[in-house]
Amino acid sequence: xxxxxxxxxxxxxxxxxxxxxxxxxxxxxxxxxxxxxxxxxxxxxxxxxxxxxxxxxxxxxxxxxxxxxxxxxxxxxxxxxxxxxxxxxxxxxxxxxxxxxxxxxxxxxxxxxxxxxxxxxxxxxxxxxxxxxxxxxxxxxxxxxxxxxxxxxxxxxxxxxxxxxxxxxxxxxxxxxxxxxxxxxxxxxxxxxxxxxxxxxxxxxxxxxxxxxxxxxxxxxxxxxxxxxxxxxxxxxxxxxxxxxxxxxxxxxxxxxxxxxxxxxxxxxxxxxxxxxxxxxxxxxxxxxxxxxxxxxxxxxxxxxxxxxxxxxxxxxxxxxxxxxxxxxxxxxxxxxxxxxxxxxxxxxxxxxxxxxxxxxxxxxxxxxxxxxxxxxxxxxxxxxxxxxxxxxxxxxxxxxxxxxxxxx
Amino acid sequence: xxxxxxxxxxxxxxxxxxxxxxxxxxxxxxxxxxxxxxxxxxxxxxxxxxxxxxxxxxxxxxxxxxxxxxxxxxxxxxxxxxxxxxxxxxxxxxxxxxxxxxxxxxxxxxxxxxxxxxxxxxxxxxxxxxxxxxxxxxxxxxxxxxxxxxxxxxxxxxxxxxxxxxxxxxxxxxxxxxxxxxxxxxxxxxxxxxxxxxxxxxxxxxxxxxxxxxxxxxxxxxxxxxxxxxxxxxxxxxxxxxxxxxxxxxxxxxxxxxxxxxxxxxxxxxxxxxxxxxxxxxxxxxxxxxxxxxxxxxxxxxxxxxxxxxxxxxxxxx
Numbered sequence: 001x002x003x004x005x006x007x008x009x010x011x012x013x014x015x016x017x018x019x020x021x022x023x024x025x026x027x028x029x030x031x032x033x034x035x036x037x038x039x040x041x042x043x044x045x046x047x048x049x050x051x052x053x054x055x056x057x058x059x060x061x062x063x064x065x066x067x068x069x070x071x072x073x074x075x076x077x078x079x080x081x082x083x084x085x086x087x088x089x090x091x092x093x094x095x096x097x098x099x100x101x102x103x104x105x106x107x108x109x110x111x112x113x114x115x116x117x118x119x120x121x122x123x124x125x126x127x128x129x130x131x132x133x134x135x136x137x138x139x140x141x142x143x144x145x146x147x148x149x150x151x152x153x154x155x156x157x158x159x160x161x162x163x164x165x166x167x168x169x170x171x172x173x174x175x176x177x178x179x180x181x182x183x184x185x186x187x188x189x190x191x192x193x194x195x196x197x198x199x200x201x202x203x204x205x206x207x208x209x210x211x212x213x214x215x216x217x218x219x220x221x222x223x224x225x226x227x228x229x230x231x232x233x234x235x236x237x238x239x240x241x242x243x244x245x246x247x248x249x250x251x252x253x254x255x256x257x258x259x260x261x262x263x264x265x266x267x268x269x270x271x272x273x274x275x276x277x278x279x280x281x282x283x284x285x286x287x288x289x290x291x292x293x294x295x296x297x298x299x300x301x302x303x304x305x306x307x308x309x310x311x312x313x314x315x316x317x318x319x320x321x322x323x324x325x326x327x328x329x330x331x332x333x334x335x336x337x338x339x340x341x342x343x344x345x346x347x348x349x350x351x352x353x354x355x356x357x358x359x360x361x362x363x364x365x366x367x368x369x370x371x372x373x374x375x376x377x378x379x380x381x382x383x384x385x386x387x388x389x390x391x392x393x394x395x396x397x398x399x400x401x402x403x404x405x406x407x408x409x
Numbered sequence: 410x411x412x413x414x415x416x417x418x419x420x421x422x423x424x425x426x427x428x429x430x431x432x433x434x435x436x437x438x439x440x441x442x443x444x445x446x447x448x449x450x451x452x453x454x455x456x457x458x459x460x461x462x463x464x465x466x467x468x469x470x471x472x473x474x475x476x477x478x479x480x481x482x483x484x485x486x487x488x489x490x491x492x493x494x495x496x497x498x499x500x501x502x503x504x505x506x507x508x509x510x511x512x513x514x515x516x517x518x519x520x521x522x523x524x525x526x527x528x529x530x531x532x533x534x535x536x537x538x539x540x541x542x543x544x545x546x547x548x549x550x551x552x553x554x555x556x557x558x559x560x561x562x563x564x565x566x567x568x569x570x571x572x573x574x575x576x577x578x579x580x581x582x583x584x585x586x587x588x589x590x591x592x593x594x595x596x597x598x599x600x601x602x603x604x605x606x607x608x609x610x611x612x613x614x615x616x617x618x619x620x621x622x623x624x625x626x627x628x629x630x631x632x633x634x635x636x637x638x639x640x641x642x643x644x645x646x647x648x649x650x651x652x653x654x655x656x657x658x659x660x661x662x663x664x665x666x667x668x669x670x671x672x673x674x675x676x677x678x679x680x681x682x683x684x685x686x687x688x689x690x691x692x693x694x695x696x697x698x699x700x701x702x703x704x705x706x707x708x709x710x711x712x713x714x715x716x717x718x719x720x721x722x723x724x725x726x727x
Contacts, residue, residue: 066648068543199697226696229654232426234644235689236696238418238569239411255545259646266554266572266644287545287646290474394474 053350054094057082057340058116059333060137060148061129062104066255069281070329071129074151075099076322077333078126080314083321085341092350095341098122102133104253106201109133110140117144123357124149124340126333131155131201138163147358149339151332154277154301155205159378165358167379169336169368170329171301171386173202176276177209179386179402180249180299185217186406188272190246192220196236196260198252199227206251206276228256233263241269253278258287265292277302280328280389280396290394297399298389302329303370304398314369335368342366412690417560418569419690420683425575427682428582432637433659434666434674435589436501436630442606442669443626444509445519449526451634452656453533454501458635459642459651460541461496462489463548470549482552489551490581490639497635498628504529505627510620538649545646578640585633586675592629593671602626606669658703665707667717676718681706 059078061071075097082095098119100112109128116122117140125141125148128134134153141148142164149167150158156174158166184190193214197207207223214221222243226236237260240248248264248271250257257279264273265288275284277300285293305311305318305326314334318326343360344352366373374382388399399405412419433455440448466489470477477485508529512521556570593599601622604612613619641655658681666677681703688702689695710718 064538064543066543066545066650224694224696230696230699231645231654231658232422232685234422234425235419235686238415238422242415242569255646255648258545262644262646266574268570283544286547289548289550291476291550 050089050094052091052093054096054121055123055344055352056096056098056119056121057337058098058100058119058122058125058127058146060100060102060109060112060116060125060127060133061152063099063101065103065105067104067130067253067278069254069283069327070152070278071101071104073327073330074126074129074333074336076318076324077151077326077330077335078337080318080321081334081337081341084317085338091341091344092348096121100127102128102130102137104130104133106132106136109136113137113140113148117141117146122146123344123352123354124361126151126336126340128153129329131158131205134158134166135161135201138166141165145354145358147340147354147361149336149361151336152277152302152329153202155201156209157205159376159380163379165361167361167375167381169332169339169371169373169381170277171384172380173206173276174209175384176299176301176386177206178213180206180274180276181210181213181217181219182406183299183388183402184247184249184272184274185214185219187402188247190219190272192222192243192245194240194243194245194248194271195221195223196240196248196250196252197223197225198250198256199225200252202253202278203251207249210249210251226252226256226260228252230256230259233260234267236260237263237267237269240264241267245271247272247274250275250279252276254281254284255287258284258293261288261292261296272297274298276300277328282327282396285391285394285396293391294394296391298396299386299402300328300389301384301386302332303385303387304328304389304396305331306398311369331370335366335370335373338368339364339366339373412687415569415690419686421560421571421575423683423686424679425578425682426685427662427679428579428586429637429641429678430655430659430662430681431586431675431678432582432633432640433655434662434678435586435671436634437660437663438666438668438671438674439602439626439630441663442671443602443609443623444513444522446509446522447526447660448504448630449523449656450504450508450529450533451501451630451659452652453530453537454497454504454631454652455634455638455641455656455659456534456537456649456652457500458493458497458631458638459647460537460546460638461635462493462639463546463642463647465489465492466549466551467547470551472547472549474549476550476553478553485551486577490636493639494632494635497638498631500533501627501631501634502624504533505624510623513623534649534652541649543649545648548642548647550643574643578644581636581640585636589629589633590672590675598622598625661703661707665710665717667714667719667721669721670717670719673717673719680718 059075061074062068063071079097082097100115102108102112128137129152131153147165154173156172184193195207197203211221257275274297280298280300305315371383386402389396390399436451469485508525554572554574557576559568559570601617604617605622609619662677662681663674666673684703684706685699692698
């Protein structure tokens, strides 16, 4: 009798545990540290004593979690733009930054967007940083007439989803994907390419664009997918190695890309390994280890400040504020914030409405640091430059503009 | 066909992953044996071991990317494994002291343990994230992982090989499992653990110090998980949330083999690893199907044998 009871109890516990583990799973993803804080940037406090009211620029992106680096790069860029504007003091109000941390997860996108929407002081949002949360939040921003300028959400369909107030200051993944494919087919002269995506909005959008253009270029393509959080990349890495592909493109973010790089190294793959903007971060190198990361190339519609003297003033101001080098999308975050600021300046009123800001952003023509900010009717940026980077001795270095690289070879 | 061409490679990769699952699964199963508690914080014990090993490697080898060779390679690897084991054992021991012992003293219902376990897990990984950052940490390489022997079957990229790292993972895991099996079946501590698992009250009447046995069970589970964590770090990544998925997989392995049964956990771990690896080789784009296949296997096994492959024979040797 006793044993039977025990067996039954065991089965019940096991069943309960599965239910619980499922809950634990979702809570790890959505619960852990997704709290949002309203932080005025360092400068807004110093400028706050001049009797002017305070309005806010929202930032939505992963400020914690596995892919926080990209979000923080943007956040500091926005904070710098706000700090500089407050120092100038030529607006009829002070500006502050309000942060909403979606951890880059689609599930958190709507909640974090609501947090910004409900705060009536928020006049414009820089973000959402990732494509998944943008898909979840775009309609909300649209309904609230709150303008959202993403410095980095590149999934093509976002600007075709009818989000009235969504804009982005980087070329979308159709353009990045096409450029990446042309680069592999024409500059690297790869006759067969293996494309891996991470099953995210971003990864799938990018890989679809790459595969389409590769086929148009007459390249043999093999594809596979590995969800973010995959435990063992070694089988996939072996598959890539035994396919004999001349080039491999990983469409996903760095937290997993780095692990995949490790596995590819161990599998002895010797083709050209490439990835996109989502993996172009020093943390890719940290995760993979210097050895495995060496030689990887990245396509990105973003422009690194790097050592270009044109950006020296930006770099030193950024470093002073963030206590770190500007990274991927720092300039774009800065430009997106300044676009909103320029619009607020144009309206020149202490009580701008969200509707007025959104309308003005659609017609804006602002010379940003990285590019001229001017949007198409769907909200995409009108410039289409895509750059290629490569890891050389552990540092992500700019190789050049794809058009020049493809044309020059 | 891909699977037949790469059979040996897939098998090896499966055993490698499976032996790691087994190392973690033992911690779940042993604690279940003595406390009838699913210790969900065990995945954080695993994570802390990986962190311990990585900090030891960073202190020894630095982060400049130089790979040590010869004796220092061996020394660094061994020290990292020991550091991981010690840190994990310490975390597991304190976990039992702080989170479970007070409950046991007050004869709390089993559900309370479960909630405590989940709470402890959330606390520990957030603490680690706060202390060590939310990004992946760099794992310095402690040795050069070159080919050790060539596997039968070859593809266009040349012969497939088994690397030093693969051998290290599999060998360490198997040695530890064999030693553990001996400890459980041949030593006084082992018979104490078995006695408590069979019937804690009677064991106490027979003079077994139940509190001490439970403590030591946690320590043993921690030692194995810590070594598993360091080995896992060497081929995957280290971050504050790294424990979650391997923890769930290892728990699955423990249920598959028969929860409470130590040999069952070993078998379940290996089986799960091999099933995951093979399903990737057999199904096109198999990575997306890995979890589906492994849970189908679990459900089928539980339908046929509700207590797992080797049965829930907590007290017996196997």
